[in-house]
Amino acid sequence: MNALCCLDGTNTEWLARQIFGLLNAHDLRLVLLYVIDSGPGQDMERMRQRYMGIGQRRADLLAQATQAEQEQAAELLAAALEVFRAQWPGGPPDAAQIEATSLRGRPEQEIVRLSASTPSDLIIIGNRRVRGPHEPPHPPGPKSVGHVARFVVDHAPCPVLLLRPA
């Protein structure tokens, strides 16, 4: 089974535990995906131009920021691969059984797009990001599913496994 596992940068270990508790790792082929959200950066540029009335930031300085985000995504995925390999039931998996990839764009759209083009049999996603280190998780209720997970559930071309903290 080809499963697309969506990381948000804060929930890797928890996701790994949940997945291996629920799914049979034997016939599992996992793609770990992290999407660099381009929304805030684009909005920020628009805001600058609208309110400050000045043109775009210098291309090389914008590129510095983009590179930093890519490096961060790469580090995050490398760490995630280690976590998943270490927790894989019955020892580390074959190289073909797990891979990691990062994309840039609106996370919800990129997840749906990749799941259609790969194609995936299953999308695995957490219900929403944690609010912050000092904040308790969202209580059950409509707000416990964030906008990314909500969009994926609504638009996915395959079944979705929505994981939420107990």
Added chain:
Amino acid sequence: MKLPLAALGYGLPAGVTTSMAVGIFVATLALIMLRPKQLNEALAALAGGIAMIAAGIVSPWQALQTLLGDWNIFLFFLGMLTLSALAERAGFFDWLAAQAAQLAKGSTRRLYLNVFLLGALISAFFSNDATALILTPIVYSLITRLRVSAMPFLFACTFIADTASFLLPVSNPINIIVLSRFNLGLLDFLRLLLLPSLLVIGINIGVFFLLFRRQLIGTFEIKRLGTPASAIRQQSYFRYVAIVLGVVAVAYLVISLVQQPLSLVAIGGAALLLLGALRWKQVQWKALGKELSWSIFGFIAGMFVVVQGVESIGLTQHAAQLLTSVAGSNTLAATLVGTTGAAVGSNLINNLPMALVLISTIGALSGSTPGVRLALIGATIFGCDLGPNLTTVGSLATVLWLLLLRRRGMDVSSLDYFKLGIVVTPLMLLIGALAIWLMLKV
């Protein structure tokens, strides 16, 4: 000169004219706040101004006189925006941010303090909008590279932008508008607002350190950042920009000391930077017009005429009478009422229109002591500058933070921001207002 009511609104009954003016005023503010179909604020304000003229509430001649009379403000905006854009092009702000990171020597807490101080410095000399709209993206990029928790830093940028916006007359365009309408100079400004300014900056930093103490523990690796010099693309242009900005900073102080128009310094500095940018090929003549968006000027011009309309039907005189009856000759009451009114009003109708309404109201005060008048002027600047920290709608700049915080475990709603604003801002407003009152007594 105010026209008698009979001369307004094509001879319509005074009640009809008043209703029309209030209707246009409210409709303009509603359009600016609600922005149906992404309507540009400038178009809304200009439409309001044109409606005031079309309804005969403000004559075209009066409108022209007001706009020409406020040339200092328009030129200041033009100069300040150009200065900021060209300094940014030189990598000046990125260089400053990298220096702030270097000086932190790996300590997250020290970096946090440095970001506050840098924000205050940029607000002081380039205005609050420059801190919120130019520094925030730079700090965001910086902390992404340093792998430090982003949220406290982004809050710091957006809050200090407004908190430090009454250190100097040039720190906020509202200060220039108020000072030029009441003919006040640097010393009056500093006497009234320096101590309150330093106090609220201190409170802002202290409370944020307390609130975010858990996220600020630890160190960062400065190696991830590269040297400050990496922000500089053209060494000679950068040096030139640094020198011109130094001269502009000193000239701001000298010119406001001798009560001459500050717009001359801003425009002069901008012209020098522009010459340098052309000399070192950092901008091109053809692209020059696109570097600045002109809508901000439409917004200010439209709002000037709309508020003039409300003024000419005598509405602000009523507000002035109300203010006189509440404050009387008591400077403490005047400061507290003025500050509260300005801060709450800034959050309801945005701070620029609120400042214009208050200026008009203070101008219509009769029979109040000079002390009360000065207290209200100080309170107007203070409340309209700082008040926007209370909610996200208060000033155009604070809208920005929400967009940034959506990312990476920072699912923060405007309610969260409001909670933070509601903790810190009233405290700063109260202590600042008391300090202004104290300074009036000295």
